[in-house]
Amino acid sequence: MENLKEKFVKIYKENITREGADKLLEYLLSDKSDFFTAPASTRFHGSYPGGLVEHSINVYECLKDYLSRQRTKELYNMDFSDETIAIVSLLHDICKVNIYKPGTRNVKDENGVWKQVPTYTFDDKMPYGHGEKSVYIINGYMRLTRDEAFAIRFHMGFTGVEDVGTVSNAFEMFPLAFATATADMEATFYLESKGE
Numbered sequence: 001m002e003n004l005k006e007k008f009v010k011i012y013k014e015n016i017t018r019e020g021a022d023k024l025l026e027y028l029l030s031d032k033s034d035f036f037t038a039p040a041s042t043r044f045h046g047s048y049p050g051g052l053v054e055h056s057i058n059v060y061e062c063l064k065d066y067l068s069r070q071r072t073k074e075l076y077n078m079d080f081s082d083e084t085i086a087i088v089s090l091l092h093d094i095c096k097v098n099i100y101k102p103g104t105r106n107v108k109d110e111n112g113v114w115k116q117v118p119t120y121t122f123d124d125k126m127p128y129g130h131g132e133k134s135v136y137i138i139n140g141y142m143r144l145t146r147d148e149a150f151a152i153r154f155h156m157g158f159t160g161v162e163d164v165g166t167v168s169n170a171f172e173m174f175p176l177a178f179a180t181a182t183a184d185m186e187a188t189f190y191l192e193s194k195g196e
Contacts, residue, residue, distance in 0.1 A: 004053045005036045008090065011060060015086035020142030024091075027141070033097050040093065042100060042120040045192040052096055058187035059180075060089035066179055066186075078175050080147070087144070088151040088180050095133035099124045131155055150174035157181035 012025055028035045040046025040055040063085055072078045100120040109115050128136055131153040138144055138152070154170045154177040171178040 004050055004057060008036070008053050008057055011057070011086060012090060015082045016090075017083065018142050024138065024141035028094075028097075034100075035094070035097050038096060038098075039100050039120050040096065040192070042122055045188045047120060051192070052093060055187055055192060056090045056093060058191045059092060059183045060086060062186040062191070063089045063180060063183035066183055072179070076175060078179060080176055084145065084148055084176070087138075088148050088155070088176065089183060091138055092131070092134055092152045092155045092180060092184065094137050095128075095130055097137075147174055147176045151176040151180040153177070155180045155184045157185065159185075 009025070009029070012021075016025075027033055036053050037049050038052040039048055040051035046052065046055045066072060067078055067080060067085060099122060101123050103119055103121045104116040105119045106114050107117050126133065134152050135144065135149050139149075144152070150170055151174060154167060154174075157171075157178075158164065158167055171181070
C-alpha cells in the first residue's frame with residue numbers, strides 16, 4: 001500500500017495547479033509543519049500520528065465518490081473540477097497543523113487500576129476558529145473560489161457552534177459546502193478509528 005504522505009502529494013500535484021499551490025505544498029512538507037505526522041484530533045477520530053493526512057485523504061475519496069453520483073450531478077447540479085474537489089478535501093483541516101502536542105492522561109484499566117496512556121493536548125497559537133482558520137491559511141498561499149471558501153469554512157456542518165440558520169443558508173447557497181460536510185462526516189464516523 002502506498003505511503004499516506006506519498007499518496008497525498010500525488011493527489012495534490014495531479015490536481016492542484018493554481019498559482020501558489022506549490023508554495024503551500026512546500027510549507028506542508030517542510031519542518032515548519034507537522035501535517036504529515038499530526039493526529040486529526042486529541043482523542044477521537046484519527047487520534048494517532050498521521051491521522052490528519054489519513055483523514056484528509058479519506059475526505060477526498062468520500063467527496064469524489066459523493067460528487068460522482070448521477071443524481072448529485074443531474075438533480076443537484078453539483079459539478080466541480082478535480083482541482084476544487086482536491087483543494088476542499090485535502091486542505092479543509094489545515095487549521096490543525098502544529099496545534100496538537102503529545103501528552104498523557106490517566107485512565108482506569110479493566111481492573112480499575114489507574115494508568116497513564118498517551119494522548120494529545122490542544123495548543124492553538126492562532127485561535128481563529130476552525131474552518132475560517134483553514135480558509136485564512138490557504139488564502140495566504142493561493143486564492144480560493146467562493147465555493148471552495150464556503151465549503152472549507154462550513155465543513156463541520158451542524159456540529160460546530162454556528163447558528164443553525166447560518167449553516168443552513170451556507171448549505172443552500174453553496175452545495176459544495178454540504179457535500180464537503182457530508183464527506184467529512186462519512187470519513188470521521190465510518191472510516192476512521194476512535195481513540196479511547
